[in-house]
Amino acid sequence: MQRNATTLYPILLVHGLFGFERIGPFELFHDVKQALKAVGVQVFVPHLSAIHDNEVRGKQLLGQIDSVLRGTGASKVNLIGHSQGALAARYAAAVAPQRVASVTSVSGPNHGSELADFLRKALIPGRLPESVAQNVATLFSDFLCLLGGTTALPKNALAALNALTTVGVGDFNDKYPQALPESWGAQGAERVNGVRYYSWSGVVPEMNLQTLDPVQGICRALSQYFITEPGQNDGFVGRYSSHLGTVIRSDYPFDHLRSLRRASTEPAGAADSIQLYVEHALRLQAANL
Template sequence: MQRNAVTRYPILLVHGLFGFERIGHFELFHDVKEALKTAENRVFVPHLSATHNNEMRGEQLLAQIDRVLRGTGASKVNLIGHSQGALTARYAAALAPHAVASVTSVSGPNHGSELADFLRKALVPGQLPELVAHNIATLFGDFLSLLSGSVNLPQNALAALNALTTEGVGAFNDKFSQGLPSTWGGDGPGKVNGVHYYSWSGVLPANGLPSLDPIQGVHRALSQYFMTEGQQNDGFVGRFSSHLGQVIRSDYPLDHLSTLRRPANGLPSQLDPISLYVEHAARLKAANL
């Protein structure tokens, strides 16, 4: 039992696009949550729209932070956001710094996603392809919400896509710049308005061999749409685009979804992604968070 990883404040695991807490017996953050609970942490997974912009999801998160604080008696929470969940967490921390002890971005598109840029350009505004894609993705978000029991949450896939483009995140960053680095590829301020900022992420393993994990194959196919960070991305987010606050590391040999799970092929890996969360809990504890 890792008592040195027990944080002072509860941890909220914030999912990203098309994420959810639980569908049936399947939990998106299951391995992460169980590892943190084994270390005796208080861990919660908020219900958020599977598809929507950062501000809408951020408002939903703020309401659930308040419920966690009232339910636990804690004065603050630690937010760990995966992918778009990082932007959601940043919004909540910017509006309620008194209630947030730390924000940790895991594979977060803190400067936008080149993949989102490509998809946005491929969809002609107002014409049939955009409308069809928007309707299908929104219906899929509704379906996820229905399965996960979050039927009252709004869904808007086009708003989510726009919020993840370089332009969309740029506009978001103009309003909520806390923790952002001043130079491309650098670290950002580690503490702003009393909130500590951290980030980590991965890049596709450069082994040159076909992966036995079919999900990694999808990530490799998507990585071809990156130009600025063509050789330094996880299939969804560029390495330097993920930087926020104290950058723990941004080149772990992990694709975008592997920062949430252990290898799907059951084969041993040199790096256990789940251990990164427990190590981070120890880091938060050391900072009295």
């Protein structure tokens, strides 16, 4: 029986690119939300644009934070952002630190995504060999199809993609540098302007015939397009690119989507990605957050 992990402030789970309350067979944050509720945490999932740039989504998040504060009477919130959701959370904390107790980045592209770089180049004729451009675009399309999404490019897709490239996130970081490491692969400041910062992420594990998870298979295929962090990425985000604030760990053996869900079958000894959120709630509780 798990101990009570009630935090002082509510937790908001902030989704990333293409995130919805539910995508096809996946209800994003379902396992995380249920696990946190089971240990007494007050938890909310804000609804942001599924496809837009970091600042637009961050401004939307600020509005959702205000709604939670009014509804609960709390003075602050704890933000846990998955993938691009980490950048929205960072924006909110930088602009309104008085409303944010902590920011936790889970598989967040805090220094950009090499996959986004490849996808962006694939849209420019001649920037990549045709076979490479076609392959990376097809793999990403297959990933969206597995999630039940659409392969049609929405109107704001280019803005979202630009915002996730290393150049786009670099521009974002110039404006909102809070808790970024001063050197590659290091940890960042634990606290900035009264806000605590944490991060964790994973790397795609070796093929496991016990699982045969199609999402993991695509993430493994996409991971080959990483040059700076080959073999040290989750298929979407590089291990060291994810570092922010106190780095809890950045090489958990799971792919980008497995950092917020359990696979249908888990091999013996596999890391429980959902339990990490419960452990983090206890961490926040111990820090009086």
